[in-house]
Amino acid sequence: MKVLVPIKRVIDYNVKARVKSDNSDVDLTNVKMAMNPFCEIAIEEAIRLKEAGTATEVVAVTIGTKASQEQLRTALALGADKAIHIETDEKLESLHVAKLLAKIVEQELPELVILGKQSIDSDNNQTGQMLAALTNRGQGTFASKVDIENATVKVTREVDGGLQTVELKLPAIVTTDLRLNEPRYASLPNIMKAKRKPLEVIAADSLGVDLAPRTQLVSVSEPAKRSGGIIVDDVAQLVEKLKTEAKVI
Amino acid sequence: MKTLVIADHDNGILKPETSKTINAAVKLGNSIDVLVVGENINEMATQVASIDGVSKVLVADHSVYAHQLAENTAELVISLAEAYSHIVASATTTGKNFMPRVAALLDVAQISEIIDIVDADTFKRPIYAGNAIATVKSLDSKKVITVRASSFDLQTEQAAVTVSTIDSAIDNQSSSFVSVEQTESERPELTAAEVVISGGRGMQNGENFALLNGIADKLGAAIGASRAAVDAGFVPNDMQVGQTGKIVAPNLYIAVGISGAIQHLAGMKDSKVIVAINKDPDAPIFQVADYGLVADLFEVLPQLETAL
Numbered sequence: 001m002k003v004l005v006p007i008k009r010v011i012d013y014n015v016k017a018r019v020k021s022d023n024s025d026v027d028l029t030n031v032k033m034a035m036n037p038f039c040e041i042a043i044e045e046a047i048r049l050k051e052a053g054t055a056t057e058v059v060a061v062t063i064g065t066k067a068s069q070e071q072l073r074t075a076l077a078l079g080a081d082k083a084i085h086i087e088t089d090e091k092l093e094s095l096h097v098a099k100l101l102a103k104i105v106e107q108e109l110p111e112l113v114i115l116g117k118q119s120i121d122s123d124n125n126q127t128g129q130m131l132a133a134l135t136n137r138g139q140g141t142f143a144s145k146v147d148i149e150n151a152t153v154k155v156t157r158e159v160d161g162g163l164q165t166v167e168l169k170l171p172a173i174v175t176t177d178l179r180l181n182e183p184r185y186a187s188l189p190n191i192m193k194a195k196r197k198p199l200e201v202i203a204a205d206s207l208g209v210d211l212a213p214r215t216q217l218v219s220v221s222e223p224a225k226r227s228g229g230i231i232v233d234d235v236a237q238l239v240e241k242l243k244t245e246a247k248v249i
Numbered sequence: 250m251k252t253l254v255i256a257d258h259d260n261g262i263l264k265p266e267t268s269k270t271i272n273a274a275v276k277l278g279n280s281i282d283v284l285v286v287g288e289n290i291n292e293m294a295t296q297v298a299s300i301d302g303v304s305k306v307l308v309a310d311h312s313v314y315a316h317q318l319a320e321n322t323a324e325l326v327i328s329l330a331e332a333y334s335h336i337v338a339s340a341t342t343t344g345k346n347f348m349p350r351v352a353a354l355l356d357v358a359q360i361s362e363i364i365d366i367v368d369a370d371t372f373k374r375p376i377y378a379g380n381a382i383a384t385v386k387s388l389d390s391k392k393v394i395t396v397r398a399s400s401f402d403l404q405t406e407q408a409a410v411t412v413s414t415i416d417s418a419i420d421n422q423s424s425s426f427v428s429v430e431q432t433e434s435e436r437p438e439l440t441a442a443e444v445v446i447s448g449g450r451g452m453q454n455g456e457n458f459a460l461l462n463g464i465a466d467k468l469g470a471a472i473g474a475s476r477a478a479v480d481a482g483f484v485p486n487d488m489q490v491g492q493t494g495k496i497v498a499p500n501l502y503i504a505v506g507i508s509g510a511i512q513h514l515a516g517m518k519d520s521k522v523i524v525a526i527n528k529d530p531d532a533p534i535f536q537v538a539d540y541g542l543v544a545d546l547f548e549v550l551p552q553l554e555t556a557l
Contacts, residue, residue, distance in 0.1 A: 017377035017381055026376070093358050095352065118493075120377070120378060121376065121377055123362070123376055123492070124359070124361045125349070126359050129345075130349045133351075133354050137423060138424035139424070140424070141342075142342060142345075158486055158487070160343070164430075165430075166316075166424050169424070178476070214387070215389075216385070218371060218385065219383075220382065220383050221384070222382070223379060226518065228536070232540055234552075235553050238524065238540055242522070242524070246522045248444070
């Protein structure tokens with residue numbers, strides 16, 4: 001079984017994003033970038049399926065600038081067999097990404113596509129679902145457990161109120177929640193080996209997808225700041241303040 | 250043009266997010282139809298009919314929709330989409346699951362988790378874990394939108410409007426429901442509670458979360474948790490407040506033994522009043538807390554319970 005794992009290069013999750021002074025966007029110059037944490041979990045799951053003998057090949061794909069090849073090399077170092085870089089300098093939306101990925105699905109014919117449930121920059125939580133729609137496949141979103149049996153995949157999903165398990169016919173699309181697994185670190189020998197693994201580069205506009213923007217980013221602003229509070233001395237003072245000053249209890 | 254809102258419910262209980270999402274939809278200025286999808290949902294349809302601003306309720310009641318699987322729910326919404334300029338759902342796990350599928354099938358972008366409406370095409374939404382607010386204008390003819398319910402108020406009541414049945418049974422070949430494991434709780438639902446008390450890694454283990462019960466009982470509060478507490482296995486994950494868990498905005502949020510990582514703040518920083526109890530005076534949570542108490546939670550929690 002072939003598994004395709006789309007990944008995204010994003011701001012490192014430890015970095016606090018700063019808004020540009022002209023309010024045009026978030027400032028990403030000289031900011032540490034990394035693989036989106038949910039994508040790391042997706043790669044890890046695919047590698048585990050390969051180690052279990054379920055998957056035969058793991059293909060990592062990313063869409064972005066030349067710099068995003070760095071994250072593809074990370075995926076290869078973690079155990080992916082080959083990588084595909086769809087190169088573009090445009091800032092694409094989820095729908096564009098899903099359409100480009102659908103082309104790669106058509107070309108690679110993976111039985112399972114594992115994506116992160118959302119990227120920590122745009123926080124959209126859309127691409128996996130859109131890809132499932134465009135490829136007419138079943139979807140198992142927010143997965144905390146993935147079991148492959150014969151021609152189906154059982155996905156335990158994290159939903160409001162608990163866990164829901166669905167069974168999907170393969171081929172299918174799965175998106176990862178944080179609790180699916182604990183991603184491994186790439187070892188130095190594997191990082192060296194990853195440099196020799198195949199990395200195919202495809203120009204985004206060669207795939208015949210209309211990449212015209214569907215939304216316009218009007219402005220980006222800082223969220224409302226909370227005014228600094230006070231430190232109380234003890235529980236009695238806290239309760240007193242909540243009753244008389246804040247009037248919330 | 251008209252707006253279609255898809256009601257959010259769980260096991261026959263209409264979620265408060267539905268009313269809040271209708272409150273957001275009213276601001277778009279169109280007449281509003283609400284679609285209720287599921288099985289044995291007539292009672293909820295009646296409740297929806299009494300929410301102010303609703304013009305018509307559409308009910309798709311069939312066993313194929315029993316678990317609101319994304320594959321057939323999306324197809325159902327598509328079959329109705331032609332008449333609507335805006336299609337709106339709550340950004341709950343259900344809405345997040347089927348709405349992008351709707352958007353892709355309609356070949357339009359989705360605007361996720363809006364927190365404010367500027368006009369019928371322009372919306373505000375948080376990005377980068379709430380560290381920035383983007384104002385986004387949709388260029389598509391149809392808008393597919395999910396709403397962060399905690400940013401909108403509950404809608405008032407009205408005299409019930411017409412409920413009409415949609416005769417539809419879209420069967421779905423690619424996925425099927427297997428089972429559900431509900432977390433039992435007698436407390437108010439986290440996203441709807443007026444008061445939330447949350448524990449973090451500082452609680453040390455799952456048993457210690459019982460220290461929060463008495464306080465929660467006295468305040469009528471829901472109990473939440475940080476991702477650290479969930480990942481450490483102290484409590485189930487549906488209690489998680491944060492960017493990757495639930496987004497809450499109660500009147501009072503009490504963070505106990507929570508450091509205040511970006512991921513957690515993204516889920517609760519719009520609370521009206523924030524109280525932090527932490528023994529580390531440098532914990533980032535104190536920068537957003539209105540009232541901070543630097544103390545050992547094991548000492549002060551019993552005191553707090555007694556004082557209430």
